[in-house]
Structure formats: structure tokens, C-alpha cells
Amino acid sequence: MVSYEPLWKTMESKGITTYALIHSYGVNPRTVNNLKHNRGITVFTLERLCEILECAPNDILKFV
Template sequence: MISYEPLYKTMKKQNVTTYTLIYKHDINARTIHNIKNNKGISTYTIERLCKILKCTPNDIFEFIDDDSE
């Protein structure tokens, strides 16, 4: 499972809100919805977020292995 919890931590450190991402950086509101619901986003969007936040993909999302075997 993908978790975007690192993104929210990165945004908080930099005082960036979802409002800022949508209205200042033109990140689509549907993309923010997908992030909030841990749904997939494109690598293009990950790249844009990394540029906006001056970070790496590890600061955007993490993989959580929920395999219970």
C-alpha cells in the first residue's frame, strides 16, 4: 500500500498547504483528493511535487507492505 504521510510531514515543515499546491502551483484538486485517499498519482505529479517542495520521492510517499503472510 502507498502512504502519502511523508508528504504531509514535508508540507508541514515547509508551511505549504494543499490550498497553496492547488492555487499557487496548479496541482489539480482531484490529485489532492487522490493523495488524501492514498490512491495512485502519476510520476509526473511526483516530480512536480518534488520540485515544488525541493525534496525527493521518499519525502512524498512510502510503501507499506500490508501482506500478512
Template sequence: MISYKPFYETLLRKNLTEYWLIFKQGISPNTLHRMKHQKPITTTTLNTLCEILDCEVSDILKYVPYDEE
């Protein structure tokens, strides 16, 4: 399973909000909704988030085996 927990930790560490991503950076609210509910996002979106947040992919998501949930 892909977890977006690192994404929220990155936002907190950088003192940024979802509001900022939506209204200042143009990230779709649907994208953030999908991430909150552990749904897939595109690699294009992942790339955009990395550019906006100036971070690595590992700062956005991580793989968690199902038996470790």
C-alpha cells in the same frame, strides 16, 4: 501499499498548505484528493511535486506492507 503520510509531514515542515499547491502552483485538487484517499498518482505528478517542494520522492511517499497498516 503506498502511503502519502510523508507528503503531509513535508507540507507541515515547510509551512505550506494544500491551498498554496492548488492556487499558487497549479496542482489539481483531484490529485490531492487521490493522495488523501491513498489512490495512485502518476510519476509525472510525483516529479512535479518534488520540484515544487524541492524534496526527494521519499518526502512524498513511502511503501508500507499491508500487514503493517
């Protein structure tokens, strides 16, 4: 199972909110909802989040 727990910590440390992801970076609100509920996202979305947050995939998700 995938957990996006590291994402929320990374976002907090970078000072980026879910509101900013949606309104400043153009991330689809449905994608943010999927992240909040630990549902699957595409590799493209993972790559985009890495670019936005300037981090590695390990800073966004972990396998449980």
C-alpha cells in the same frame, strides 16, 4: 500499498498547504484528493511535487 504520510509532514515543515498546492502551484484538486485518500498518482505528479517542495520522492511517499 502506498502511503503519502511523509508528504503531509514535508508540506508542514515547508509551510505549504493543500490550498497553496492548488491555487499557487496549479496542482489539480482531484490530485490532492487522491493524495488524501492514498490513491495512485502519476510519476509526473510525483516529480512535480518534488520540484514544488524541493525534496526527494521518499519525502512524499512510502511503501507499506
